Amino acid sequence: MGRAHSELAELVAIRSVADPRQFPPEECARAAEWVRDRFAELGFVDLELAETADGSRAVIGARPAADPDAPTVLLYAHYDVQPPLDDQAWRTPPFELTEAGGRWYGRGAADCKGNILMHLTALRALGAEAPVNLKLVVEGSEEQGTGGLEDYVPRHADQLRADAILVCDTGNAAVGIPAATVSLRGLANVVVTVEALASEVHSGMYGGPAPDALAALIAMLATLRDAAGNTTIPGLDNTQRWTGVDYPEEMFRADATALDGVSLLGDGSVADLLWARPAVTVLGIDCPPVVGSAAAIQPRAAARLNLRVPPGMDAGRAQDALVAHLEAAAPWGVRVSVEREAAGEPFLAEQGGPAYTAMAAALEEAYGRPMTTLGQGGSIPLCNVLADTYPGAEIILIGVEEPRALIHAPNESVDPTEIASMAIAEALFLRSYAKAR
Ligand SMILES: [Zn+2]
Numbered sequence: 001m002g003r004a005h006s007e008l009a010e011l012v013a014i015r016s017v018a019d020p021r022q023f024p025p026e027e028c029a030r031a032a033e034w035v036r037d038r039f040a041e042l043g044f045v046d047l048e049l050a051e052t053a054d055g056s057r058a059v060i061g062a063r064p065a066a067d068p069d070a071p072t073v074l075l076y077a078h079y080d081v082q083p084p085l086d087d088q089a090w091r092t093p094p095f096e097l098t099e100a101g102g103r104w105y106g107r108g109a110a111d112c113k114g115n116i117l118m119h120l121t122a123l124r125a126l127g128a129e130a131p132v133n134l135k136l137v138v139e140g141s142e143e144q145g146t147g148g149l150e151d152y153v154p155r156h157a158d159q160l161r162a163d164a165i166l167v168c169d170t171g172n173a174a175v176g177i178p179a180a181t182v183s184l185r186g187l188a189n190v191v192v193t194v195e196a197l198a199s200e201v202h203s204g205m206y207g208g209p210a211p212d213a214l215a216a217l218i219a220m221l222a223t224l225r226d227a228a229g230n231t232t233i234p235g236l237d238n239t240q241r242w243t244g245v246d247y248p249e250e251m252f253r254a255d256a257t258a259l260d261g262v263s264l265l266g267d268g269s270v271a272d273l274l275w276a277r278p279a280v281t282v283l284g285i286d287c288p289p290v291v292g293s294a295a296a297i298q299p300r301a302a303a304r305l306n307l308r309v310p311p312g313m314d315a316g317r318a319q320d321a322l323v324a325h326l327e328a329a330a331p332w333g334v335r336v337s338v339e340r341e342a343a344g345e346p347f348l349a350e351q352g353g354p355a356y357t358a359m360a361a362a363l364e365e366a367y368g369r370p371m372t373t374l375g376q377g378g379s380i381p382l383c384n385v386l387a388d389t390y391p392g393a394e395i396i397l398i399g400v401e402e403p404r405a406l407i408h409a410p411n412e413s414v415d416p417t418e419i420a421s422m423a424i425a426e427a428l429f430l431r432s433y434a435k436a437r
Contacts, residue, residue, distance in 0.1 A: 001121075001416060001419070001420055003121075003124075004117045004120070004121050004416070004419055004420075004423075005097070005104070005416065007038070007117060007120065008097055008104065008106075008109065008113060008114065008117045008414075008419075009096075009097035009106075010034065011031065011034060011035075011079070011108070011113045011116065011117070012095060012096070012097045012106040012107065012108055012109055012113055013095055013096065013097070014027055014030050014031045014034065014095075015027045015081075015095050015107075016028045016030070016031035016079055016080050016081055016108070016140070017080065017081055017082070017083045017143075018056055018080040018140055018141040018143065018144050018146075019083070019144060022083055023083075028056065028057070028079070028080060028140050029049075029057070031079040031080070031140070032049050032057050032059050032079060032138075032140055033049070034079075035059045035079050035116060035138045036049060036059050036061070038120055039059070039061055039120075039136055040061075042063070042120070042123045042124070043063050043128065044061035044062065044063045044134070044136060045061065045062060045063065045064075046060075046061055046062050047059065047060070047061035048060055048061070050152065050156075052139070052140075052141070052148030052149055052151060052152045053147070053148055053151040053152070054141050054144070054146035054147060054148035054151075055141075055148070056080070056139065056140035056141035056144075056146070056148045057140050058137055058138065058139040058140055058148070058149055058152065059079070059136065059137070059138040059139075059140075060135075060136065060137050060159065060160070061135070061136045062133070062134065062135045062136065063130070063133070063134040063135075063136075064133050065130065065131055065132055065133045065134075065434075066131075067131065067434075070131055070132050070133050070434050071132050071133070071163040071164065071433060071434055071437050072132065072133040072134075072135060072161070072162040072163050072164075073132045073133070073134055073135070073162055073163070073164045073165075073166065073355075073430060073433065074135040074136070074137065074160055074161075074162035074164070074165045074166070074393075075119050075134065075135070075136050075137075075166050075168070076137050076138070076139075076165060076166060076167045076168060076169070076382075077112045077115045077116045077119060077138045077139075077168050077169065078112045078138060078139045078140065078141075078142035078143070078169065079112070079113065079116065079138050079139075079140055080139070080140050080141055080142055080143050080144070081107050081108035081111070081112075081113070081143060082107065082108075082111070082143050082407075082408045083107075084107050084410065085409070085410055086410055089410035089411070090410045090411055091105070091411055092105045092106070092411070093106075094106060094107040094410075094412075095107060097109060100413075102415070102416075103404075103413040103414065103415050103416075104413055104414050104415075104416055105411060105412070105413040106412065106413070107412055108412070109405075109412055109413055109414040110171070110399075110400050110401045110402075110405035110407055110412060110413065110414040111169070111401050111405065111407035111408065111412065112142070112168070112169050112399070112401075114399075114400040114401070114405075114414040114418075114419055115168040115169060115399045115400055115401070116138060117419055117423075118168060118399065118400055118419050118422045118423050118426060119136075119168065119423075119426065121419060121420070121423035122422075122423040122424070122425075122426035122427040122430065123427075125423060125424065125427040126427045126430060126431065129431070130430045130431070131430075131431065131434040131435075132430055132433060132434050134430075135159075135160060135162055137149070137160055142169070142382075147381065149382060149385075150381050150382055150385045153382075153385050153386065153389050154385065154388070154389050157389050157390070161390060161393075162390065162393055163355065163392070163393060163394070163437070164355035164393060164394045164395075164396065164433065165386055165390070165393050165394070165395045165396070166396050166398065166426070166429075167380070167382070167383060167386070167395060167396065167397045167398075168397075168398055168399040168400075169380070169397070169399055169401070170374070170376065170397045170398060170399045170401055171398075171399050171400055171401030171402040171403070171405060171418070172398075172400075172402045172418065172422075173245050173372055173374055173402070173403075174402055174403060174404075175402055175404065175415045175417065175418060176367060176369075176417070176421075177245075177367070177369065177372065177402075178363035178364070178366070178367045178369065178370075178371045178372070178421075178425065179244075179245060179371060179372045179373060179374045179398075180349070180356075180359065180360075180363075180371060180373055180374070180396055180397060180398055181349075181373075181374045181375065181376050181397035181398070182244065182348065182349040182351060182373045182374070182375065182397070183244075183275055183276075183310070183311050183346070183347065183348050183349070183373075183374075183375035183376070184311075184346060184347040184348075184375070184376045184378065184379050184380055184383060185275070185279075185308040185309055185310050185311075185346050185375075185376070185377055185378065185379060186308070186309040186313075186315040186343065186344045186345045186346035186347070186379055186384075187306060187307060187308055187309060187315065187343065187344050187379060188307045188309055188315045188316070188318050188319035188322065188340075188341075188343040188344075189283075189304065189305060189306050189307065189340075189341040189343075190304075190305050190307075190319065190322055190323060190326075190338050190339065190340050190341065191302060191303070191304045191305075191338070191339040191341070192217070192220070192302065192303055192305065192326050192336065192337075192338050192339075193300065193301075193302040193336070193337045193338075193339075194213045194214075194216050194217045194220070194300065194301050194302070194330065194334050194335070194336055195213055195299065195300045195334065195335040195337075196211035196212065196213040196216060196299060196300075196332070196334045196335070197210065197211065197213065197297065197298075197299035197300075198299060199299055200294075200296040200297065200298065200299055201296065201297050201299075202295060202296060202297075203295045203296055203297050204295060206297055207297055210297050211332050211333075211334060212297050212298065213297075213298050213299055213300050213301045213334060214287050214297075214298040214301040216301075216330060216331050216332060216334040217285070217287075217301040217302070217303060219329070219331050220326055220329045220330055220331075220336075221282055221303060221305075223325070223329045224280045224305075224325070225265070225280070228265065228266060228267050229263075229264075229265025229266050230265070230266045230267055230277075231266075231277065231278050231279050231280045233278065233280065233307075233318075233321050233322055233325045234321065234324075234325060235317075235321035235324075235325075236278045236313065236318055236321050236322075237277075237278075237312075237313070238266075238277050238278060239268075239277075240272065240276040240277055240310065240312065241268070241269075241272050241276060242269065242271035242272050242274075242275050242276040242375060243373075244271070244275075244372055244373030244374055244375065245271070245372040245373065245374060246269050246270065246271045247269075247270040247271045247274060247275075248270070249264065249269075249270055251403065252264070252270045252274075255403065271375065274375065274377045275310065275374075275375025275376070275377060276310050276311075276375070277310055278307060278308060278309055278310060278313065278318065279307070279308040279377075280305055280306070280307050280308075280322070281305070281306045281308075282303055282304075282305055282306075283303075283304045283305065283306050284303065284304045285301065285302070285303045285304075286300075286301060286302040286303070287301050305322065307319065307322050308377060308378075309343075309345075309346050310346055311346040311347065311348035312346075312348070313346065314345070315343035315344060315345045315346065316343050318343075319340055319343050323338045323340070326338060344379050344381060344384065345384055346379070347379070347380070347383045347384055347387065349394075349395055349396065349397065350394055350395075351373075353394045354394070354433065354436045354437045355394035355396060355429075355433055355436075355437075356394055356396060357436060358429050358432045358433040358436040359371070359396050359398070359425070359429050359433075361428075361432065362425045362426070362428035362429040362432060363398075363425045365424075365425070365428055366421045366422070366424040366425035366428060367421055367425070380397075383395060383397070398422065398425075399422065400414055400415070400418040400419050400422050402415065402418060
């Protein structure tokens with residue numbers, strides 16, 4: 001762990017934000033070379049900095065096992081990081097790994113450089129004895145959402161093909177409580193536009209009988225939830241239950257910054273609402289802002305809606321249901337048009353295969369308590385690409401980004417005991433998986 005600390009400090013000091021408008025691209029190049037060199041020391045060959053469609057470079061390599069029939073495990077992480085955001089809000093310098101209260105602070109300390117150290121530490125613990133073929137991909141633009149690796153994978157399917165894929169960019173339920181993330185919601189956005197008049201008219205001279213586009217839009221949006229806050233779109237089941245570990249309400253209230261006295265929404269647990277059910281959010285409304293608004297009735301109004309789609313639901317069909325609901329909810333014969341944005345499917349990990357079983361046992365041995373399962377309310381598009389490209393592969397989402405890591409926020413940190421325990425679990429997994437299979 002001494003070496004893990006000094007290496008994580010080196011890696012965090014590289015300001016690898018993959019946005020040339022904010023940080024020089026040389027920083028990402030240095031991070032990629034750093035990762036390549038560390039895995040080269042561990043016997044990885046054919047290492048390359050593969051250019052992807054968005055211009056970022058993914059570190060790709062392999063370490064064949066002595067037995068050519070051994071199964072193949074692909075290790076994933078990313079070396080780019082979120083920008084520090086508000087420098088004033090950081091209590092320690094964001095690009096200087098700093099110990100405080102037993103945690104190591106710095107941008108990327110957990111997401112995802114801590115997971116790179118987890119891989120390195122696991123492989124060092126194993127030495128040369130890993131009885132599996134190893135492949136590696138550490139991408140360089142995950143945080144930008146520009147899809148470089150998502151584009152690369154299907155076009156280089158053989159290079160990264162594996163029986164088990166460890167997507168190490170999530171975390172445990174809490175420090176010391178091992179968990180695999182098994183479910184990710186997809187999304188389906190739409191922009192709905194309502195038109196009712198040919199032009200703005202005075203609210204005194206016409207208000208009352210004149211059809212008001214903004215009032216129509218508000219009425220339509222109000223039908224998307226019931227009084228308890230459940231998302232109510234006909235055809236979209238809003239009663240599913242989450243069967244893994246729950247997300248404690250008090251922790252969620254704090255994480256979501258809910259104000260005292262304000263209720264959480266929906267009939268169900270936090271985990272039901274967040275991981276197992278659809279949720280609709282109004283992202284924006286086109287209407288006059290308060291300052292500068294006139295005494296006029298709006299002829300036209302529009303809203304952009306975000307629908308989160310849980311596993312078990314088809315994102316395209318969920319989008320159809322949302323469009324049909326909006327059209328049916330429009331009052332007074334107003335004209336409604338709906339523009340669809342690209343939909344993304346939800347993801348549900350296959351559980352119960354040999355890799356999953358071996359990982360559950362490895363986590364239990366490393367932590368002394370059984371593995372549980374978590375969901376994630378957002379999406380990781382790469383998981384769908386991997387699932388589509390390698391339908392037979394088991395995809396396991398784990399890592400050191402537990403809730404206190406505050407990834408993407410100021411004062412991101414990692415608990416070093418999580419790096420140690422997760423590295424032990426990964427090493428145990430790599431040793432046992434070949435036999436389990
Ligand atoms: Zn990440």
